[in-house]
Each structure stands twice: as structure tokens, then as C-alpha cells.
Amino acid sequence: MTIKNQALTNVSLAPFKEIRSSAGCFVHNIILKTGLVLERERMTKYRLLYSTVEGNTASFVDKLTQVARAAGDELSATAIGDESDYQEERQPYVVLVPTYLTGGTGTGPEVTEIFTNALGDYIEFADNQALLRGVVGSGNRNFNDQYILTAKRYAAKYQVPLIGDYELRGSVREAEKIFLAIKAHLGA
Numbered sequence: 001m002t003i004k005n006q007a008l009t010n011v012s013l014a015p016f017k018e019i020r021s022s023a024g025c026f027v028h029n030i031i032l033k034t035g036l037v038l039e040r041e042r043m044t045k046y047r048l049l050y051s052t053v054e055g056n057t058a059s060f061v062d063k064l065t066q067v068a069r070a071a072g073d074e075l076s077a078t079a080i081g082d083e084s085d086y087q088e089e090r091q092p093y094v095v096l097v098p099t100y101l102t103g104g105t106g107t108g109p110e111v112t113e114i115f116t117n118a119l120g121d122y123i124e125f126a127d128n129q130a131l132l133r134g135v136v137g138s139g140n141r142n143f144n145d146q147y148i149l150t151a152k153r154y155a156a157k158y159q160v161p162l163i164g165d166y167e168l169r170g171s172v173r174e175a176e177k178i179f180l181a182i183k184a185h186l187g188a
């Protein structure tokens with residue numbers, strides 16, 4: 001017998017089975033000691049890669065994690081920096097990129113990327129680029145025309161959409177909005 005989405009109070013549980021589909025969805029079948037099977041709502045695990053130097057992006061990823069949990073989903077988020085080991089990504093993902101530019105005051109080619117190149121190298125490793133679905137940009141509006149320019153460059157280079165932006169550590173409200181965009185672009 002199967003009961004869907006039952007609250008789990010005062011029940012004795014056997015170990016639950018987690019089944020993963022190709023889209024990253026998880027279905028929890030919780031088998032009670034009585035033999036009943038509780039089917040829980042599908043939960044999706046969204047894959048994010050990000051770069052962070054001063055911690056602002058990491059803080060925004062924490063906000064996204066809380067928003068995802070509140071929605072019954074999960075994030076698998078990995079910071080990519082110079083020390084990161086490269087690995088082949090196995091499911092579609094979105095990148096979050098802060099802006100670090102030097103050497104100019106405008107948007108021309110004389111403006112050079114600093115600090116975020118490791119994430120670009122990671123995207124270009126093996127077939128990882130084929131699974132990139134979008135870019136979230138962050139920066140500081142004090143940089144005027146250069147605001148989120150690194151993310152715009154990533155989007156143009158890898159031919160994926162810029163799906164959102166926020167300043168510095170961002171707000172919970174922005175995290176809610178960007179989480180919806182991430183869901184839409186990761187196809188769940």
C-alpha cells in the first residue's frame with residue numbers, strides 16, 4: 001500500500017530508498033516497518049558552480065540554498081578557484097560569477113579579467129561547456145558600465161543566457177527570483 005506525502009509523525013521507519021532519475025530528480029520512497037510505503041514529493045537537486053574571492057557570492061549561494069530547501073529542493077553547489085580539481089559535470093548546471101576587472105575604466109577589450117578565470121577553465125574542461133545552461137552575474141553598480149561585465153562576457157562566450165543579477169551579497173528576495181530562473185533554465 002502506498003500513501004502519498006503523509007506527514008512523518010509517530011512512525012517507525014525502515015531505511016528509505018532514494019531513486020535518482022536522469023534529470024536530477026529524486027523520489028523518496030519511505031518504507032515503514034509495517035510495510036507501508038510513503039511516497040514523498042519529487043525533490044530536484046540543482047547543480048551550481050560559482051567563483052568567490054571575498055565571500056559575497058558564497059553568501060548568496062547560502063541564501064539560494066535556504067530558498068531551495070524551503071521549496072523542497074536541494075542545491076549541489078561547488079566553488080571553483082585556482083586550487084579546484086577539475087571534474088566532468090554530469091548534469092546541467094548554472095554558474096554564478098562575480099565581476100573582477102582591471103586595467104580600464106570602460107567596457108572595451110583593454111579591460112582584463114582577474115580571479116574568475118579558473119571558472120572559465122573549468123567550463124572548458126572535457127565536455128562541461130555542453131551542460132552549461134545559464135549565467136548569474138554579480139558586481140557593484142559603482143562600476144557603472146562595467147557592472148556584471150564578467151557575467152555578460154561568460155554568457156556571450158559560451159552562448160548561454162544571462163539569467164539574473166544582483167549586487168554584492170544580494171537579498172533573500174533576489175535569491176527567490178534567481179532560484180526560479182535557475183529552475184526554469186535547468187528544465188525542472
Ligand SMILES: Cc1cc2nc3c(=O)[nH]c(=O)nc-3n(C[C@H](O)[C@H](O)[C@H](O)COP(=O)(O)O)c2cc1C
Pocket residue numbers: 051052053054055056057058098099100101102138139140141143146147148149167168169
Ligand atoms: C578588484 C575588484 C574589481 C572589481 N571590478 C568590478 C567591475 O568591474 N564591475 C562590477 O560590477 N563589480 C566589480 N567588483 C565588485 C565585485 O564583483 C563584488 O564585490 C562581488 O560581490 C565580489 O564577489 P565575491 O565576494 O564572491 O568575490 C570588483 C571588486 C574588486 C575587489
